[in-house]
Amino acid sequence: MREKISFVWDIHYSCNFRCPFCWFNGKWAEMEKLNRYMPPEELEEHWRRIYNLYGESHIMITGGEPGLYPEFIGLIERLSSMHTVKITSQLSGDMYSFARRVDPERVVLDMNFHPMESKLEPFIRKVLVLKKHGFSGGVCYLAYPPQMDKIEYYREKFEENGIGFALAAFWGSYDGREYPMAYTDREREMIAPYIGDSDRIKYHLEGKKTRGKLCRAGYCYASIKADGTVTRCGPLSDKPMGNFFESDFRLLESPEPCVAELCPCDEYVWLVESDKGSVLS
Numbered sequence: 001m002r003e004k005i006s007f008v009w010d011i012h013y014s015c016n017f018r019c020p021f022c023w024f025n026g027k028w029a030e031m032e033k034l035n036r037y038m039p040p041e042e043l044e045e046h047w048r049r050i051y052n053l054y055g056e057s058h059i060m061i062t063g064g065e066p067g068l069y070p071e072f073i074g075l076i077e078r079l080s081s082m083h084t085v086k087i088t089s090q091l092s093g094d095m096y097s098f099a100r101r102v103d104p105e106r107v108v109l110d111m112n113f114h115p116m117e118s119k120l121e122p123f124i125r126k127v128l129v130l131k132k133h134g135f136s137g138g139v140c141y142l143a144y145p146p147q148m149d150k151i152e153y154y155r156e157k158f159e160e161n162g163i164g165f166a167l168a169a170f171w172g173s174y175d176g177r178e179y180p181m182a183y184t185d186r187e188r189e190m191i192a193p194y195i196g197d198s199d200r201i202k203y204h205l206e207g208k209k210t211r212g213k214l215c216r217a218g219y220c221y222a223s224i225k226a227d228g229t230v231t232r233c234g235p236l237s238d239k240p241m242g243n244f245f246e247s248d249f250r251l252l253e254s255p256e257p258c259v260a261e262l263c264p265c266d267e268y269v270w271l272v273e274s275d276k277g278s279v280l281s
């Protein structure tokens with residue numbers, strides 16, 4: 001039997017920040033053309049179709065900045081009555097109303113702190129208000145080369161406020177070097193304890209090959225772009241498997257082999273367990 005399904009949904013490509021490491025830099029105008037804005041009740045109908053097909057699912061909403069989507073809080077109220085929700089956000093939106101109106105039993109937050117665009121004190125204030133209303137979830141900080149010297153400083157600031165702190169490795173180029181391959185041994189040692197288990201280090205930090213391995217992406221998990229295009233996962237974003245906004249959209253009937261070279265984000269978790277093991281052995 002199929003386990004609870006997870007979707008990652010790029011709700012729109014729009015953001016009030018311009019982080020230098022953002023995947024969308026230089027592409028915002030092009031990406032914004034994919035945005036399809038719909039009222040909450042229409043989006044609720046699409047997600048009800050998924051509920052009727054596959055039962056309660058887990059929707060991981062990202063963007064751009066999801067909090068800027070029109071009527072975002074009302075939309076989350078509707079979706080979280082059917083599905084559980086995770087939102088990746090830099091918290092620049094109205095998180096005070098969000099904290100009052102949204103059910104923390106159904107919604108978790110993945111809070112990204114970007115010091116080049118965000119101020120520490122107001123950010124911590126928002127996190128503490130969210131925590132007071134029952135929201136779990138910690139703060140994530142990107143190990144981007146120019147902000148690595150501040151990792152310890154920010155870790156202490158968050159932890160002294162009782163806020164969990166995690167790091168994500170940077171995938172991209174900086175100063176003519178390709179990361180994460182360009183991290184020095186010292187930097188790797190510094191990042192590794194925050195990255196988590198050995199699987200995450202192998203796939204996320206060291207870039208283990210995944211081609212040919214059996215994977216549940218597309219079966220128990222799928223990635224939805226702002227225009228509704230669905231792919232098995234981020235690395236296969238050039239291989240659409242349907243459109244979420246079409247009534248005949250369906251997931252795969254079973255796990256299939258991976259056809260990508262690498263799985264750089266956290267989507268390696270969808271590899272079938274035996275294939276994960278064979279990579280590690």
Ligand code: SF4
Binds near residue numbers: 017019021024
């Ligand atoms: S907050 Fe996120 S989406 Fe916005 S510019 Fe920064 S990295 Fe990009």
Ligand code: SF4
Binds near residue numbers: 258260262263
């Ligand atoms: S291993 Fe990663 S890249 Fe390959 S299909 Fe699974 S999620 Fe996609």
